[in-house]
Amino acid sequence: MIRRILSLAAVVITALLLQSTVFGQLRLLGVRPELLYLVTISIALLEGPNEGATVGFVSGLAQDFLMNEPKGLTALTLTLLGYGVGMFRQFIVSPSPLVPTIVVGIGTAAGIAFYEIVSVLLGNFHEDTAYGVKVALLTAAYNAVLTPILYPLLRRITEGSRPRRVVRF
Amino acid sequence: MVTHPRPRGTRLLVVALVSLSLVIITLDYREGSTGPLAEAGRWTQATMAPLQQAVWTVTRPIGDFFSGLAHLPSLERENADLKTQVANLQADLAGRSNVETQLQTVTDLLGLKQQLFPDGVAAVVIGNGVSNFEWSVTINKGSDDGIEVDQPVVAGAATTPRLVGRVTQVTSNSATVQLLIDQNFAVAGRLSPTRATGLVQGRGEQDPEMDGIPQDTNIDITGDQPVQVFTMSYEINGQHGRYPPGILIGEVSSVIQSTNALETAVTIRPAVDFASLEYVLVLKTAASQEGNGG
Numbered sequence: 001m002i003r004r005i006l007s008l009a010a011v012v013i014t015a016l017l018l019q020s021t022v023f024g025q026l027r028l029l030g031v032r033p034e035l036l037y038l039v040t041i042s043i044a045l046l047e048g049p050n051e052g053a054t055v056g057f058v059s060g061l062a063q064d065f066l067m068n069e070p071k072g073l074t075a076l077t078l079t080l081l082g083y084g085v086g087m088f089r090q091f092i093v094s095p096s097p098l099v100p101t102i103v104v105g106i107g108t109a110a111g112i113a114f115y116e117i118v119s120v121l122l123g124n125f126h127e128d129t130a131y132g133v134k135v136a137l138l139t140a141a142y143n144a145v146l147t148p149i150l151y152p153l154l155r156r157i158t159e160g161s162r163p164r165r166v167v168r169f
Numbered sequence: 170m171v172t173h174p175r176p177r178g179t180r181l182l183v184v185a186l187v188s189l190s191l192v193i194i195t196l197d198y199r200e201g202s203t204g205p206l207a208e209a210g211r212w213t214q215a216t217m218a219p220l221q222q223a224v225w226t227v228t229r230p231i232g233d234f235f236s237g238l239a240h241l242p243s244l245e246r247e248n249a250d251l252k253t254q255v256a257n258l259q260a261d262l263a264g265r266s267n268v269e270t271q272l273q274t275v276t277d278l279l280g281l282k283q284q285l286f287p288d289g290v291a292a293v294v295i296g297n298g299v300s301n302f303e304w305s306v307t308i309n310k311g312s313d314d315g316i317e318v319d320q321p322v323v324a325g326a327a328t329t330p331r332l333v334g335r336v337t338q339v340t341s342n343s344a345t346v347q348l349l350i351d352q353n354f355a356v357a358g359r360l361s362p363t364r365a366t367g368l369v370q371g372r373g374e375q376d377p378e379m380d381g382i383p384q385d386t387n388i389d390i391t392g393d394q395p396v397q398v399f400t401m402s403y404e405i406n407g408q409h410g411r412y413p414p415g416i417l418i419g420e421v422s423s424v425i426q427s428t429n430a431l432e433t434a435v436t437i438r439p440a441v442d443f444a445s446l447e448y449v450l451v452l453k454t455a456a457s458q459e460g461n462g463g
Contacts, residue, residue, distance in 0.1 A: 017221060019299045024297025026232065030374035034301070048179075050178075050182060064210075065210040066210070066214060068303055070194055073190075076191065080187065083179075139301060
């Protein structure tokens with residue numbers, strides 16, 4: 001259990017570090033990927049709603065603490081996103097390797113849109129609607145492109161950290 | 170995919186986490202920058218700063234490479250304008266190593282510090298903002314070096330200090346700098362030939378806008394000399410502005426046709442290339458210590 005927590009914590013910290021350094025530079029058409037959204041959705045797909053919501057909350061809160069935006073907003077967004085994707089995975093019957101890519105793309109767009117709407121309600125969203133839509137769609141596209149590279153890595157990490165069953169005869 | 174029936178525990182967990190998020194949002198709104206959540210934010214940033222610096226050092230060349238690819242369309246557009254400058258610069262740069270170039274940048278910054286701002290603190294950029302909705306960088310100097318919230322940040326040489334932004338958050342070993350292109354950034358500006366004044370506001374990916382300029386101001390951006398915008402000094406009720414006068418903000422890139430009979434507005438191309446920002450100078454100005462407005 002401790003190994004599992006440490007593995008997921010390492011994943012979140014690594015994603016946060018990459019997001020605030022190398023991915024921070026990668027603004028394509030003015031928008032950059034959101035690694036923590038990708039990590040939350042992937043963990044939720046691989047492990048289910050419990051882990052999805054927990055990883056979403058922790059990674060969202062960590063991102064909130066590094067931003068000048070209202071704290072708790074990303075945590076709320078990623079908690080609901082992790083739970084939603086985790087619950088949705090029971091309806092996925094296709095074994096296609098494209099499934100994670102599509103789910104990450106749609107999930108990221110939905111998550112960013114939710115974040116923007118709540119920001120508007122809190123009076124903290126100063127960009128225009130066109131920019132909001134552009135960010136949601138482009139971030140979804142970038143995350144979808146990154147998924148075939150990062151999803152197998154995350155699957156290996158989560159499977160490797162699962163407690164091994166001991167069978168006694 | 171495997172189907173598992175979900176116990177009530179999952180729903181309880183989500184309700185608890187959502188409730189906790191809502192409590193955090195509420196507390197953050199009530200307490201602002203003085204409560205325990207803001208303190209937790211500063212602690213997180215202080216903890217992450219050394220790690221960011223290490224990762225930044227290793228991954229910066231990779232980021233620069235992909236950033237260059239990402240900016241290829243705009244680079245092509247700028248290419249024609251830059252060709253003439255490149256011809257002159259090539260002679261200077263011939264024979265210089267990368268280390269020498271960096272040394273020149275730091276020397277320029279040192280000259281800027283010694284001549285104009287002797288109390289300034291030179292710092293290295295070690296990270297970027299993590300969100301698509303804020304434009305900020307993290308620097309490797311903090312309150313241990315005398316940096317405080319609201320202090321102005323500049324780049325460039327002694328002859329042409331260029332405005333980068335202002336400090337918005339400080340930890341013992343790092344600080345967050347809000348860039349002048351951030352939507353929440355504003356500074357009083359003055360046009361170079363006419364001395365007309367206005368308010369410069371960040372607009373994210375778009376060029377910042379300067380409005381409140383008197384309608385009868387002559388702004389000719391087609392001439393040989395670019396129309397530049399500088400910070401300006403002012404005093405309201407005995408309080409001075411946050412930024413020292415004469416720091417270059419940028420050049421006017423277009424004039425916005427105003428429907429207002431009294432005022433006009435322009436867009437400004439920032440003087441600083443934020444994509445390749447590496448060294449900055451934080452100014453310990455008296456005005457910033459008073460914590461006054463832009």
